[in-house]
Structure formats: C-alpha cells, structure tokens
Amino acid sequence: MTDTSGNQRRKMRSAARLYAVQALFQMEHSGASIDKIRVEFEDHRFGAVYDDEELVEGDIDLFRGVLEGAVSRQARIDQMTDRALVAKWPIARIDPTLRALFRAAGAELTEAAVPPRVVITEYVDVAKAFFPEGREPRFVNAVLDHMAREARPEMF
Template identity: 75%
Template sequence: MSNPSKRQMKSAARLYAVQALFQMEASGQTVEAVRKEFEDFRFGGEFEGDEMVEGDVEHFRAVMEEAVNRQALIDQMTDRALVAKWPIARIDPTLRALFRAAGAELVEKSTPPRVVITEYVDVAKAFFPEGREPKFVNAVLDHMAREAQPEAF
C-alpha cells in the first residue's frame, strides 16, 4: 500500500497489536522486545513475501502499553463477558490477544466504543475468515464496551 490513510494505519496498528500480544504470550518475550521487532520489521516491511501496511506507531504503542499494564482488569472484563464455562484462559490465544487489545482501547476511552468493536470484528475476520469467531467477538466486545463505557450506549 503506497500511501495509507490515517484510518488504515490505525487499523493496521490494531492488527499488529493483536499479533504482538499473541507473540508475547506464546514466546514469553517482553513487551519491549516484541514492540521493537514489529516496529523495525513489520510496519511497512516485507513479511513472508508480502508488503506489510505501514501502521500508526503511536497507536500501536498505546494499545500495547495499555493492554500490558491493565491486563488483569481487561481479563476480568473479558471473563465477565464470556459464559461461565469459558473463562479467558480456555479460549483461543488469538482471541485472547484480540480481547486484550480491544479491551485496552475500551478502558482507555479515547476511541468511541462502537468504532473499537467494528475495528476488532474486522481483525477477527482477518484471522478467522470462515468461522463464527467474528460474531462471538462482536458479542463479547459489546458486553465489554457497555461495562467500560456505559455512558456511550
């Protein structure tokens, strides 16, 4: 993508944040190490033969920082949004990373919750193009958004 818009760059930053949070959990790497790898090699770089979109670095950093610093709060919100038989520890690690990134934006409150929901449902569609996960993500994030920002509904 030659000249992405600010919105496209924020969307890319959200996708990268989910990937980075997943990588942190899977590898045990620090937030600093993963953030540096993404900023140095993924943003606008080439990955497995594909040109990567330039992401909004500031938004990526803000989502990562909030997700890491407020993970316990975000995980508790996610648990409350999930049915009792499915605590966050039992869900797919990609979805767990997605809920943490989206939760970071919901608790930080600088982006309208409906925008956060729409953006992360789109991220879910990128990871799960054939499955029911995007509808699941929509329902969980709607519940989380109403808890984090009830005044917006």
C-alpha cells in the same frame, strides 16, 4: 498522487490494531517482554515486504498505546472479558488469538480516546482477518459489546 487522506490514516490505525493483536499473541506464546516485541514489530513488520507484498505501515503511537494499555491493565481487561464470556469458558480457555484480541480491544475500551462502536467494529474486522470462515467475528462482536457496556456505560 499520494493518499495522505483520512482513508490512509484509517488503514494505518487498522494495521496498528492487527499488529497489536499479533504482538500480544507473540508475547504470551514466547514469554518475551513488551519492549522486545515492540521493537521487533516496529523494526521488522511495519512496512516490511514479504513475498513481494508490502505490509501496511501501522500507526506507531496507536500500536504502542494498545500494547502498553493491554499489558498495564491486563488484570482488569481479563476480568471484563471473563464477565462477558459464558461461565464455562473463562479467558484462560479460549483461543490465544482471541485472548490477544480481547486484550487489545480492552485496552482501547478502557480509555476514552475512541468511541466504543469504532473499537468494536475495528476488532471484529481483525477477527475476520484471523478467522475468515469461522463464527469468531460474531462471537467477538458479542463479547466486545458486553465489555464496552461495562467499560463505558455512558456511551450506550
């Protein structure tokens, strides 16, 4: 029996968020355009097989929406992130993976489609995937909570 339930959809949405963070990181690192990175991820990452392990198929619409939102609203998102960080650590000084994560999460927080608590939980899980042993997930939770309260105060 194929799992086409809500659980499978959640996995696809979570995978799309992880891929969006990776794509934003790669865009910043390589200087490649959003279109080039989007095509590369959709053609070569979604459902690809590496070392006999198939990657989860991502929700393409969510992936595209997060990428486009992060790029088109980057200045606003970066300003929100800066306000959530301590003064000594502006966004330009933080780990590039975290910067990509905050931009992806910020893209969702500045849209009303997903409740802020869901966005925070999902991106804390992404942080756990990148930093399984570190303190980063708690840091991500605190920063995203601050960003969510700024972006959508009516939800708190």
